[in-house]
Amino acid sequence: MSDQSSPTNFIRQLVTADLGAGRYPQGITTRFPPEPNGYLHIGHAKSICLNFGLAEDFGGRCALRFDDTNPDRESPEFVEAIKADVQWLGFDWKERLYHASDYFEQLYTFAVELIDSGHAYVCDLSADEVRGTRGTLTTPGVNSPFRDRSCDENRELFEKMRSGEFPDGSRVLRARINMASPNLHLRDPTLYRIRYQTHHNTGDNWCIYPMYDFTHPLSDAIEGVTHSLCTLEFEDNRALYDWVLEHVTTPSRPYQTEFSRLSLEYTMVSKRLLTILVEQEVVGSWDDPRMPTLSGMRRRGYPPEALVDFCTRIGVTRNQQNVELSVLDNCVREALDPGTPRAFAVTRPLKIVIENYPEDEEEELEALNHPGDESLGTRSLPFCRELYIEHEDFQEDPPKKFFRLAPGREVRLRYAYLVTCTEVIKDSSGEIIEVRCTYDPETRGGNAPDGRKVKGTIHWVSARHSAQAEVRLYEPLFVDPEPHVSSEDDLKNALNETSLTTLDNVQVEPSLAAAPPGSIFQFERLGYFCVDRDSTDARRVFNRTVALRDSWAKARAK
């Protein structure tokens, strides 16, 4: 019934119906309208995929528009980061790169139109007074004493607001709607405020700035947006969106449709909280691989296709959407598995010595870069008498169904030889520090000529040739699947103290020593790892993008 390649949702159905009814002979237009006051996160990815995806699939257009009407918190740094993130996800706004601030002059004219038709007035009430007269959820507000100023007076006052004759915050332009409306957004909402603040795009040209509810519908109309998609918390704003468009002469008539915002288990995307994480140095930066930002995910090694796939899978509805982390993990693994080269890395090294392998001998063994895809070729792995294996792959007293190395057991060193454990060496405290083995020279490459089978295959590196590296393992930033953080005090309790684990004695195969930042590998039997920009020539740093599924770990936990 549902076809994964062509997902449907209520917005696609709406667009299909609109197009079918011939409402948009020129095709549809959508837009992704971020405010450049922070970095994009996984929630934005959903909106980006929806808006750009719709335009792509229905032969329409999608713009990137910065909703930059609040100079207090916006900056060019964010503008650039947002552009980079959208491109990284794989979307192209072509020539449609817009700023709401480019419309300031036009918006001013629209405001004057509202004043002239008696639908807007200049109000001298202070912010506190406006709040005090707005009423409550259950009681109506009261009219401003300035509500009935003449059009001429309003017009003159508004011009003076613009020309800088009034101090910061002293007056606002308000829509004249209904102070008794049950919808709070319709109780004479503020349209313009006075703010002496340099704007990242318009500089000091303006000291009055339009509010979102005024700017957004008009920007949409100016750009010919047909479907203005936003999240559910703007549902009540729609009445105002429509009111503005109905009371101003606009070049087109867009319609707003809301969908639910994404909430992902163990993550939090509130800009305020993310900013605190960065400022208090809970994380290293906005692109810390633990951050739910697109830049964090990029640095972590998530391929953009995985995020697009994720957005497709979670769908678009008006339900409260609380998505499990496993869905994202699965998308990342699925995107990475087909083309990612394999390599060997030993994260917690245990030395093994092959007693019957000559001290001075070394050889090269051939390994597949991808067992499922010959086109990725092969590489050679140096082999000698001393190797490292994963500490976890040896147990002196193994439990049932442990297939790896143990005293007297034979296992396969992948792509190398079958080895049998002969002796365990411990230090004075009883810690296992070395394992002795013998190898079967007849099993070069990993197969026994006599056909005997071994149940376990483990990875390894040559102790003489391996390079030391650092590995960073990541877990969610929060302990609770639905983190509730309202104060900075909450934050301390909510944080997962083991969100970052650094392993600094990781031994990697030689081919990894010069891997460029950003490149990604599957460390066999461990997971996908991405070379971090913190790498130096002497030492690579690998971020664990996502672990492999581990059914042994699961079984063992029971």
Next chain:
RNA sequence: UGGGGGAUCGUCUAGCGGUAGGACUGCGGACUCUGACUCCGCCAACCCAGGUUCGAAUCCUGGUCCCCCAGCCA
């Protein structure tokens, strides 16, 4: 106790008066030189109560629970 929304397997989602399907998770198995990948199987849902209808997740009525709104933020 105003207004606006939403309730389908554990989670996400399909359904649009005619056998409740898919994905992720979980469980079991096959395969395996990655305990990976892949493949197969299993568990698992219509918020409640009435009503309309031959037939209701879908339509109607009444409840219940959850979310959003009182910025000169977006």
